[in-house]
Amino acid sequence: MNKPEILPQQRRENPDPEEGRTPIPWLVLALALALAAFGVVYISRSNLDAPAIWGDGRSAAELAGDKPAAGAKVDGGAIFTSMCAACHQPTGLGLPGVFPPLAGSEWVLGKPDTLAAILLHGINGSIEVKGTAYQGAMPAFGGSLGDAEIAAVLTHIRSTWGNAASPIDAAAVAAARARLADRKQPFSGGAELAALP
Amino acid sequence: MNTLSILMSAFVLSLVGLGFFIWSQRSRLLSRSADGSEVIFARGEIGHPETLTPDRSLKAGAGTVDSQELLDRAAADASTAAVVFFFYCCAFVWLLVASAAGLTASIKLHAPDWLVSEAWLSFGRIRTLHLNAVAYGWAPMAGLGTALFIIPRLLKTELVGGRYALLGGALWNAALVAGLGSLAYGVSDGMEWLEIPWQIDILFVAGGALVGLPLILTLLRRKVAHLYVSVWYMGCALFWFPVLFFVANVPGLHRGVEAATMNWWFGHNVLGLFYTPLALASIYYFLPKLIGRPIQSYNLSLVGFWGLAFFYGQVGGHHLVGGPVPAWLVTLSIVQSMMMILPVVAFTVNQHLTLKGHLGALRHSPTLQFICLGGLMYTASSVQGSFEALRSVNVITHFTHYTVAHAHLGLYGFVTMVFFGAIYFVVPRVTGRDWPWPRLISLHFWLAATGIAIYFVSLTIGGWLQGSAMLDESRGFMESVRITLPYLQGRSVGGALMVLSHVVFAAHFVRLLIGGAGRTDQSSTRLSAPGAI
Numbered sequence: 001m002n003k004p005e006i007l008p009q010q011r012r013e014n015p016d017p018e019e020g021r022t023p024i025p026w027l028v029l030a031l032a033l034a035l036a037a038f039g040v041v042y043i044s045r046s047n048l049d050a051p052a053i054w055g056d057g058r059s060a061a062e063l064a065g066d067k068p069a070a071g072a073k074v075d076g077g078a079i080f081t082s083m084c085a086a087c088h089q090p091t092g093l094g095l096p097g098v099f100p101p102l103a104g105s106e107w108v109l110g111k112p113d114t115l116a117a118i119l120l121h122g123i124n125g126s127i128e129v130k131g132t133a134y135q136g137a138m139p140a141f142g143g144s145l146g147d148a149e150i151a152a153v154l155t156h157i158r159s160t161w162g163n164a165a166s167p168i169d170a171a172a173v174a175a176a177r178a179r180l181a182d183r184k185q186p187f188s189g190g191a192e193l194a195a196l197p
Numbered sequence: 198m199n200t201l202s203i204l205m206s207a208f209v210l211s212l213v214g215l216g217f218f219i220w221s222q223r224s225r226l227l228s229r230s231a232d233g234s235e236v237i238f239a240r241g242e243i244g245h246p247e248t249l250t251p252d253r254s255l256k257a258g259a260g261t262v263d264s265q266e267l268l269d270r271a272a273a274d275a276s277t278a279a280v281v282f283f284f285y286c287c288a289f290v291w292l293l294v295a296s297a298a299g300l301t302a303s304i305k306l307h308a309p310d311w312l313v314s315e316a317w318l319s320f321g322r323i324r325t326l327h328l329n330a331v332a333y334g335w336a337p338m339a340g341l342g343t344a345l346f347i348i349p350r351l352l353k354t355e356l357v358g359g360r361y362a363l364l365g366g367a368l369w370n371a372a373l374v375a376g377l378g379s380l381a382y383g384v385s386d387g388m389e390w391l392e393i394p395w396q397i398d399i400l401f402v403a404g405g406a407l408v409g410l411p412l413i414l415t416l417l418r419r420k421v422a423h424l425y426v427s428v429w430y431m432g433c434a435l436f437w438f439p440v441l442f443f444v445a446n447v448p449g450l451h452r453g454v455e456a457a458t459m460n461w462w463f464g465h466n467v468l469g470l471f472y473t474p475l476a477l478a479s480i481y482y483f484l485p486k487l488i489g490r491p492i493q494s495y496n497l498s499l500v501g502f503w504g505l506a507f508f509y510g511q512v513g514g515h516h517l518v519g520g521p522v523p524a525w526l527v528t529l530s531i532v533q534s535m536m537m538i539l540p541v542v543a544f545t546v547n548q549h550l551t552l553k554g555h556l557g558a559l560r561h562s563p564t565l566q567f568i569c570l571g572g573l574m575y576t577a578s579s580v581q582g583s584f585e586a587l588r589s590v591n592v593i594t595h596f597t598h599y600t601v602a603h604a605h606l607g608l609y610g611f612v613t614m615v616f617f618g619a620i621y622f623v624v625p626r627v628t629g630r631d632w633p634w635p636r637l638i639s640l641h642f643w644l645a646a647t648g649i650a651i652y653f654v655s656l657t658i659g660g661w662l663q664g665s666a667m668l669d670e671s672r673g674f675m676e677s678v679r680i681t682l683p684y685l686q687g688r689s690v691g692g693a694l695m696v697l698s699h700v701v702f703a704a705h706f707v708r709l710l711i712g713g714a715g716r717t718d719q720s721s722t723r724l725s726a727p728g729a730i
Contacts, residue, residue, distance in 0.1 A: 005271070005275075006267060006268070006271045007271070007274075007625075007626065007629045009625040009626050009629070009631070010267065010270055010271050010274060010626060011267065013486065014486050014487070014489040015266050016266070016270065016350055016351060016425075016482075016486065017425065017481070017482060017484075017485035017486050017491060017492055018425070018485075018491045018492070019425070019426065019491055019492045019493075019494070019495040019498060020491045020492065020493045020494060020495065021494065021495055021496070022493045022494035022496070022497070022550060023494070023496060024494065024496045024497055024500065024543075025546060028497070028500070028539075028542060028543055028546060031538070031539060031542055032500075032539050035535060035536050035538060035539055036209075036212055036536075038532075038535060039208055039212075039532040039533075039535065039536060040205065040208070040209065042528070042531065042532050042535075043201070043204055043205050043208060043528060043529075043532060044201065044205060046524065046528045047524060048199075048200040048201050048204065048524045048525045048528060049199070049200060049201075049524075050524055052454075052521055052522055052523045052524070
């Protein structure tokens with residue numbers, strides 16, 4: 001073995017450490033016993049036989065959750081944020097030339113039945129909103145949203161961003177759904193919608 | 198037999214077994230040598246603190262009284278210098294990468310429209326990049342580098358096959374670059390801590406094996422009869438991590454609930470059985486080294502080590518409290534989480550006994566400041582983690598920022614602080630150059646300590662409020678999000694201080710490297726400077 005060069009940093013440091021033989025303090029031993037006792041008590045008091053699919057520590061009743069009470073309010077704003085805002089924007093102003101605005105829109109503030117029809121079946125064609133023509137490609141939500149949810153989101157857009165039209169209830173949406181039950185295609189544009197009764 | 202009696206008897210029997218095992222180790226029932234716990238090093242120098250004044254008599258004393266010890270140390274260092282230097286350089290790079298990614302992710306939580314043009318900058322990816330750059334970049338590079346430095350010193354031999362470790366380190370870093378690239382591109386295995394695609398993991402396994410091999414060969418060539426406690430921790434970390442990593446990444450082995458259980462078995466054990474032992478080993482080495490006093494209790498070291506080894510493997514299930522996993526598994530993990538208090542207290546008491554009466558050394562040694570803060574944070578984060586596992590606390594903190602604060606107290610306050618201290622001690626020994634600006638070390642320390650304090654306090658409060666809001670049926674979900682906003686901003690402030698401290702640290706390192714080669718010769722004057730470590 002070549003004699004290595006010894007750096008001043010190595011020379012000035014302490015020798016490598018070693019271990020003394022102080023006995024374990026009795027407090028640490030007492031802690032060990034206390035923890036072992038805790039473990040025994042904790043295991044003996046836990047409910048181990050519940051089926052795993054319930055999750056840990058919960059009963060079947062808790063997992064069933066609260067059924068929505070009759071007439072509980074559906075949050076139209078939340079539905080708008082998750083399903084509509086991507087095109088119509090959180091401001092309700094749409095994107096000029098691409099997605100029509102909802103704020104101040106004559107379609108939103110107009111006949112509830114027509115508005116419900118747009119959501120139920122969508123639009124595929126030209127529609128004029130506030131004097132500007134849009135090539136509409138509005139998806140249909142009749143399959144994915146229930147009557148109460150459609151009513152809630154329609155009520156939301158009719159009462160936000162300065163809009164102040166009457167609320168729409170689930171019964172009105174249900175009626176529109178029944179009336180248009182035969183329809184399989186989206187509406188072909190503003191002209192067809194205007195012709196609805 | 199019902200589940201309860203099986204679980205109870207397994208718990209009690211294993212505790213009794215562990216107690217007997219530790220006692221048998223203490224009583225040397227399994228040892229061939231007569232003095233297993235006896236002092237292994239030549240005596241003669243114990244009892245003086247790390248001196249900071251140029252002391253000629255000491256210098257001469259070290260040269261004459263105990264020159265074999267010094268020669269062994271110099272030979273060990275000479276054999277590891279290149280490979281340790283390589284690992285540390287990589288650690289610096291990943292520290293900066295991880296810091297940038299972490300701060301970006303933090304800011305995005307309260308400014309979601311910032312940097313949204315690129316997919317790889319989106320929160321889901323940049324946070325994952327941060328986690329992986331820390332978990333597989335900074336922490337293992339700094340930890341393995343320190344292990345490569347310490348183990349040959351403690352075994353009084355030279356590192357065997359350092360070239361394999363260099364090759365392994367290079368493979369490991371190549372794998373990490375590929376892994377982070379694929380995560381940024383959007384390709385991921387989809388489990389936290391295990392995001393890197395398994396095809397790339399093969400490279401990690403190969404690289405890790407090449408790093409571990411020289412350490413095993415060195416262990417076989419050891420010239421000491423008794424293994425110092427640091428060697429236990431580091432040797433076992435190098436055995437535990439490959440097992441964890443390999444089992445967790447075998448594709449198609451675990452599915453569904455099993456995969457989730459395995460996921461947290463890995464996620465928690467990689468903290469407790471890899472980073473923690475590497476950092477604890479560093480504390481066990483540097484703390485007595487710097488104050489010039491032996492670790493006070495071999496008995497407590499035994500309890501601390503075997504307690505960690507035995508209890509830790511079973512605690513991962515507490516991440517699944519409330520999940521659809523068997524109740525016995527979660528109950529056992531909660532109990533073992535609480536049992537972890539025992540090894541943590543044993544470690545803490547041992548360090549306290551060692552440090553008692555020598556606190557003055559803290560004023561002069563920045564390394565010791567980092568190491569002591571790290572040790573304190575180990576105690577704090579471990580005890581906090583034990584109580585966090587209890588169902589009554591977990592019901593509030595689960596799925597909140599509180600958990601994130603806890604994770605950073607452990608991995609930053611404890612592990613990273615200790616590695617900072619280790620790097621400050623080791624770099625002058627492997628480069629032969631002293632840190633040029635000791636004041637920058639203090640600046641680094643105070644920036645990092647203040648940063649993690651702000652980080653931890655604000656996220657802990659914010660997380661607790663968030664959890665309470667989520668449990669309150671009368672408040673909407675969005676309220677539980679909005680309530681955290683000021684605390685998330687506070688976290689970004691703390692995080693920015695931490696990042697700044699890392700920049701100071703890295704700049705200081707670069708200055709040391711490009712500084713004049715003549716530093717070595719000036720070391721006698723350096724000794725009187727506060728930065729001499």
